[in-house]
Structures are given as structure tokens and as C-alpha cells.
Amino acid sequence: MSAYSVELKEVRKSFGKSEIIRGATLQVPKGERYAIIGPNGAGKSTLFNLISGRFGMSSGDILLNGRSIQGMKPFEINRCGLSRSFQITNIFHRLTVYENLRCAVLWSLGYKYSFWHRLNGLRDAHERAEAVLEQIGLRRRRSTPAGLLTYAEQRALEIGITIAGGADVILLDEPTAGMSRSESDNAVELIRRVTVGKTLLMVEHDMSVVFGLADKIAVVVYGEVIACDTPGNIRGNAKVQEAYLGGHAPAEEHA
Amino acid sequence: MNTMTSSTGSATTATTSTMRFAPINIGRWLVWSLFIVLLVVAPLIFNKGAALSILCQMGTVMIFGLSYNMLLGQGGMLSFGHAVYSGLGAYFAIHAMNLASGGSLPIPVSLIPLVGGIFGAVFGVLFGYVTTKKSGTTFSMITLGIVELVFACSLMFPAFFGGEGGISTNRVMGQPVLGISYGPQIQVYYLIAFWLFISTIGMYAFTQTPLGRIINAVRDNPERVEFIGYNTQWVRYLTLILSAFFAGISGGLSAINFEIVTAENVSAIRSGAILLFTFIGGVGFFFGPLIGAVVGVFLTVLLSDFTKAWQLYLGVFFIIIVMYAPGGIASLLMMNVRLMVYKRFGKVGPRLLAIMAASLVALVGVVMIIEMLYHLTLESSNGTVMKLFGMQVDTAAMTGWLIALALITLGGFLFMRARPAFRQAWDEANLEIEEMIRKEHA
Numbered sequence: 054m055s056a057y058s059v060e061l062k063e064v065r066k067s068f069g070k071s072e073i074i075r076g077a078t079l080q081v082p083k084g085e086r087y088a089i090i091g092p093n094g095a096g097k098s099t100l101f102n103l104i105s106g107r108f109g110m111s112s113g114d115i116l117l118n119g120r121s122i123q124g125m126k127p128f129e130i131n132r133c134g135l136s137r138s139f140q141i142t143n144i145f146h147r148l149t150v151y152e153n154l155r156c157a158v159l160w161s162l163g164y165k166y167s168f169w170h171r172l173n174g175l176r177d178a179h180e181r182a183e184a185v186l187e188q189i190g191l192r193r194r195r196s197t198p199a200g201l202l203t204y205a206e207q208r209a210l211e212i213g214i215t216i217a218g219g220a221d222v223i224l225l226d227e228p229t230a231g232m233s234r235s236e237s238d239n240a241v242e243l244i245r246r247v248t249v250g251k252t253l254l255m256v257e258h259d260m261s262v263v264f265g266l267a268d269k270i271a272v273v274v275y276g277e278v279i280a281c282d283t284p285g286n287i288r289g290n291a292k293v294q295e296a297y298l299g300g301h302a303p304a305e306e307h308a
Numbered sequence: 309m310n311t312m313t314s315s316t317g318s319a320t321t322a323t324t325s326t327m328r329f330a331p332i333n334i335g336r337w338l339v340w341s342l343f344i345v346l347l348v349v350a351p352l353i354f355n356k357g358a359a360l361s362i363l364c365q366m367g368t369v370m371i372f373g374l375s376y377n378m379l380l381g382q383g384g385m386l387s388f389g390h391a392v393y394s395g396l397g398a399y400f401a402i403h404a405m406n407l408a409s410g411g412s413l414p415i416p417v418s419l420i421p422l423v424g425g426i427f428g429a430v431f432g433v434l435f436g437y438v439t440t441k442k443s444g445t446t447f448s449m450i451t452l453g454i455v456e457l458v459f460a461c462s463l464m465f466p467a468f469f470g471g472e473g474g475i476s477t478n479r480v481m482g483q484p485v486l487g488i489s490y491g492p493q494i495q496v497y498y499l500i501a502f503w504l505f506i507s508t509i510g511m512y513a514f515t516q517t518p519l520g521r522i523i524n525a526v527r528d529n530p531e532r533v534e535f536i537g538y539n540t541q542w543v544r545y546l547t548l549i550l551s552a553f554f555a556g557i558s559g560g561l562s563a564i565n566f567e568i569v570t571a572e573n574v575s576a577i578r579s580g581a582i583l584l585f586t587f588i589g590g591v592g593f594f595f596g597p598l599i600g601a602v603v604g605v606f607l608t609v610l611l612s613d614f615t616k617a618w619q620l621y622l623g624v625f626f627i628i629i630v631m632y633a634p635g636g637i638a639s640l641l642m643m644n645v646r647l648m649v650y651k652r653f654g655k656v657g658p659r660l661l662a663i664m665a666a667s668l669v670a671l672v673g674v675v676m677i678i679e680m681l682y683h684l685t686l687e688s689s690n691g692t693v694m695k696l697f698g699m700q701v702d703t704a705a706m707t708g709w710l711i712a713l714a715l716i717t718l719g720g721f722l723f724m725r726a727r728p729a730f731r732q733a734w735d736e737a738n739l740e741i742e743e744m745i746r747k748e749h750a
Contacts (some may be wrong), residue, residue: 168518
């Protein structure tokens with residue numbers, strides 16, 4: 054087994070003539086928390102879509118736990134232990150919060166496409182869904198249709214669905230986008246809690262979240278990873294300052 | 309949320325342990341018992357004239373509608389070709405009956421619906437593989453293509469499909485078993501009722517399984533389902549096969565009931581009818597198609613006896629439902645039930661009555677005009693005088709038209725007058741209820 058959970062090797066992706074990802078290389082060791090930052094349009098979300106199998110890559114390779122995911126469908130990658138969240142909330146609107154989470158645990162518990170099990174008789178699925186419900190703090194909203202939750206609650210559910218299957222590599226795409234300060238503080242706490250012992254890769258714009266959570270930061274500019282280092286070193290990195298921070302280091306007090 | 313199968317062993321162990329999350333649901337047992345009672349006594353209450361054969365037809369359409377709703381309501385798959393599965397099931401069932409009465413296939417009539425179901429599922433495996441590769445509009449288009457294909461085949465292979473005349477049979481065969489020969493219609497009714505009950509339980513149980521829940525998730529957000537480990541194509545495919553199985557059962561029953569199967573059984577018209585009925589009944593609720601079947605068969609069979617314009621009425625009714633009550637009759641019922649449960653119906657009820665009375669007045673006017681127009685264009689050779697609501701109306705004279713217009717104007721005016729008050733009461737009551745629900749959850 055590889056020491057890296059996720060390994061990107063010279064990954065390239067073009068849409069028509071325009072090349073969005075131009076030879077990105079990155080190694081994420083097991084159990085570490087990485088943040089991907091970069092200016093708008095740098096290709097952060099595209100990178101996520103490649104790793105999670107939403108798009109196929111044009112060239113290069115991505116290894117998940119040492120295994121190439123070339124040509125794999127999203128559900129196959131998910132079955133290999135990678136789970137992702139979405140920047141735009143992507144939940145099951147008409148199902149209740151509890152049902153959302155129960156759906157998310159079914160495959161990993163081996164129930165697959167069963168139409169011979171009685172859903173309410175599945176203790177393990179029930180207990181796991183309840184446990185995640187507790188973790189993401191939505192116990193009181195258990196029977197509410199997910200579409201009726203507040204924005205912050207939907208974001209929490211989004212993370213809940215992502216982690217419920219027990220994947221050991223978690224990809225979060227801007228988990229705190231559009232949240233107020235206090236909401237995003239809660240979200241950071243939640244993410245820290247639910248990703249203990251897991252490999253975390255997240256795209257984030259909010260620097261206080263990045264510096265609060267990440268062990269290392271990868272900076273993506275024009276489809277390339279131009280630097281990958283500890284938060285302290287990234288702040289001092291001249292190349293990064295020039296390309297991304299424009300000389301304005303993120304506010305110290307949040308770090 | 310437990311099912312009818314909650315009496316099984318696994319459920320008992322689940323309920324007796326520390327966390328009771330699947331208690332025996334008395335309400336549910338009550339509903340199912342009521343359903344049995346209804347099925348048993350329905351032919352005793354409605355025993356006049358053609359009532360029994362209408363009940364039989366409703367029973368088969370109910371199974372068909374429920375199976376269609378597995379796709380539309382539970383899976384978000386708008387199929388234009390569901391009659392393929394019921395129709396082909398019916399063809400195989402009727403051939404099986406002919407073989408059985410010839411003595412070459414030892415199968416009792418009671419089990420013939422199962423033959424229909426099995427062949428429905430077989431064609432589900434075949435056609436479903438193609439249709440469920442895509443979802444959304446593409447799925448709908450392919451189903452339309454398949455139903456046209458099968459319909460065309462039915463005229464190309466007369467040996468199997470019987471050409472224009474179809475295939476007929478005689479359901480009375482061999483010696484009666486326990487006095488059941490399926491000669492009298494009432495015996496056929498109870499056979500249909502039995503299979504309806506079994507199929508309803510089966511399809512309800514499906515909604516309470518992992519696949520049944522994941523197909524809901526696929527309906528809501530197929531993309532996300534791919535990221536929780538499921539191949540959405542397989543989810544749709546398996547659901548379609550199961551749905552085709554139940555459609556085939558309804559086809560088998562209709563073969564027994566009518567003793568004839570024609571190309572009409574596999575047509576786009578039949579497929580469109582079940583879409584209409586199911587939508588009118590309500591796709592958002594499991595029992596919606598049951599209501600849809602009652603209303604649909606009622607309109608097509610009974611209304612067509614009274615008026616030539618029945619298809620127009622059915623079409624207009626469908627459009628009104630789509631536009632103003634997209635949840636169908638079931639959702640209208642449930643919204644009013646909710647008002648009653650939260651004790652708000654008292655406020656809304658009188659206003660609802662007022663608006664319904666106004667609509668009725670306008671409706672009478674509209675029906676008069678439509679009927680007179682139909683008479684004028686289609687039956688004018690028999691004279692201009694027609695019977696309308698028990699009165700003699702001369703379509704050539706102004707009086708009838710003026711009365712109709714006056715009714716429409718009056719009804720419309722009253723409707724406009726009553727609407728704001730109704731809407732306000734309705735919105736207020738529902739806001740209050742939502743507030744109460746929020747407090748309950750908090």
C-alpha cells in the first residue's frame with residue numbers, strides 16, 4: 054500500500070481547446086488535512102471533479118491509496134473509499150434529514166440494491182445514520198425534509214452525507230461558502246470532529262478556515278500546484294505571495 | 309415507517325431490543341384491514357348492472373397504476389410506454405390460458421396473472437436495459453420509441469399477436485376447483501381483488517427497502533447518488549424490472565377479465581391513459597394511483613355512456629390537475645386531512661364550499677355549451693332538440709345558449725368573489741399549521 058492517500062501525477066485536463074489543469078502534481082499522505090487554495094478560475098474545483106471521477110482526465114494519473122482511478126466512474130471511486138461534498142449544496146431535497154443520511158450509509162454496509170431487506174429492520178444502518186445525525190448536530194431536524202433546512206443546516210447535512218459512508222478520504226468543496234462568521238466557526242469545528250483519523254482534502258476561500266484546519270496548503274494557480282507546504286511557510290513563500298496573495302498575507306489573528 | 313411485513317422474525321428482534329425504532333404501527337394495520345374490507349364488500353354494495361365489470365376493470369388498472377407510479381412518483385421516470393409490459397404480459401397470459409385449456413400446460417387460471425408478471429419482468433429486463441441507460445427526457449423518448457416498436461410488431465406477427473382481431477380465450481376450463489370455475493364475473497372479481505391486495509402489499513413493501521429508498525434519492529438528485537456508491541443506471545433498471553413485473557400481473561388479470569387481448573393493449577394510447585390516471589390520482593402518494601384508477605375508469609367507462617365529449621372532459625380535467633393541483637387528488641385530500649388534523653378546517657371549510665358551489669354553477673354552464681355544440685355538429689340530423697340535465701333544449705334557439713352563458717358568467721363572478729377570502733383563509737391556516745409543525749420539531 055502506498056503511503057499516500059491521494060497522489061496526482063502530472064494531471065492534465067482540457068475542455069475543448071482550453072487547458073484548465075496543466076500538469077498538476079500533488080501528494081497527500083494518509084491522515085493529513087490538506088487545503089487547496091488559489092485564485093478564482095485556477096482549477097481547484099476541476100481538480101476535485103477529476104479526483105472524484107466526475108470528469109475524466111486528459112492525461113496523467115491519479116492514484117487513490119496507490120491505485121489508479123483512471124476511467125473509473127464516481128460510484129466506483131466512492132466504493133474505493135473516497136467521498137466528496139459539493140460547493141453547491143447537493144442533497145436529496147424531498148427526503149428527510151434522517152433518510153438522507155440512511156441512504157448515504159447503505160452501500161458501505163453492503164445492502165447494495167437489495168429489495169429483500171426491510172429498511173426499518175436494518176439496525177446498523179439506523180444506528181450509523183443516527184450517529185452521524187448527532188455528529189452534525191441536526192438531531193432536532195431529524196424528520197424535516199432536507200429541502201426545508203436553513204442554508205447552514207443544509208451545508209452540515211452535505212458534510213454528513215459525505216462522511217456517513219465511512220470513506221477514509223474526504224474531499225470537501227468550499228464547505229463554508231456563504232456562511233456567516235459564527236456559522237463557519239461551527240463548520241470548522243464540525244469538520245475537525247468528523248475527519249479525525251481521515252485524509253482530508255478541501256477547497257476553501259476563507260483563509261481563517263484554511264489556517265485553522267489545514268496541516269498543509271497546496272496553492273493552485275493556472276492549473277498547476279505551484280507550492281505545497283505548511284501554512285507558516287506558505288505565508289512566507291515569495292512565489293505564492295506574488296501569484297496569489299498579491300503581497301497581502303492573510304490576517305494574522307485568524308491563524 | 310414499518311411495513312406490513314413487520315410481523316416477520318427479523319422485525320421482532322429489532323423492535324424488542326433497546327432502541328424501538330420500528331414499533332408495530334396500529335394505524336397501518338387499520339388501513340390495510342380497511343382495504344381488505346373494502347375489497348370484499350365493494351361488489352356487495354355496487355351490484356347493479358355493469359358495476360361489477362367496472363370494479364374488475366378498476367382493480368386491474370389499480371395494479372397497473374401502482375406499478376407505473378414506481379417509475380413516475382418514486383423514481384422520477386416519465387414513461388410513455390408502460391403498456392408494453394402489461395400488454396405483453398397479457399399476451400403471454402392469454403396464450404398460457406389457451407395452452408392450459410388445450411391440456412398442454414398444467415396451470416390453473418388463478419395463477420395465470422403470475423405468468424403475465426413473469427413475462428412482464430422478462431421484457432423489463434430486455435427493454436429496460438435500453439431505456440434506463442438514460443434518465444429524464446431521453447428516457448421518455450426511448451420509452452415512446454419502444455412502445456411504437458412493439459405496437460408495430462403486434463401487427464407484423466399475427467401468429468402471436470392475432471393481428472387486428474387479437475387473441476381470445478375462454479377462461480372457463482376444466483373442472484371447477486372448490487366450486488370456482490371463473491364463469492361468474494363475481495369469481496373473477498375476487499381473483500382480481502386477491503391479486504390487487506397481494507400486489508399492493510408487494511409494491512408498498514418495495515418502498516420500504518434499500519432499493520426503494522435509493523430510487524427516491526435518484527429521483528431527487530441522481531448526481532449525488534453516484535457519489536454515495538450507487539450506479540444510478542442499475543437503480544433505475546432494477547426498479548423498472550420490478551415495476552414491469554407488477555404491470556404484467558395487471559395485464560394477466562385483464563386477459564382473464566376480458567378474455568381477449570388486442571394490439572390496443574400494447575399501444576401508446578394505453579400507456580398515455582395510465583400516465584393520465586396516475587397523475588390525476590397523485591404521484592406523490594403511494595395510494596394516489598388507486599384514486600386515479602377509480603376516477604379514470606369511472607370517466608372512461610361511465611362518462612362515455614352519457615356523452616360523446618367524455619375525452620374532452622378527461623383532457624380538461626387532466627390539464628386542470630396539472631396546472632392547479634400537481635400533486636393530484638391524493639394531495640388535495642391530504643391537504644384537507646391535514647387541516648382537519650390540526651383543527652383548522654372549520655375556518656376554511658365554509659369558504660371552500662362557497663368556491664366549490666360557484667365552480668359548480670359555472671361548470672353546469674360549460675357542460676351545457678359543450679353538449680349543445682356536440683349535438684349541433686354531430687347529431688343535428690336527428691333534429692335540433694336534445695335532452696340536457698333532464699330538460700328538453702333546442703340547440704337552434706337562443707334560450708339554451710343564453711342560460712348557459714348566464715350560468716358561466718354568474719359562476720365565474722361568484723368564483724372571483726369567493727376566491728380572495730378562500731385563498732386568505734387557506735394560506736393563513738396552512739401557515740399556522742407549519743408554525744405548529746416547526747414548534748413540534750424544535
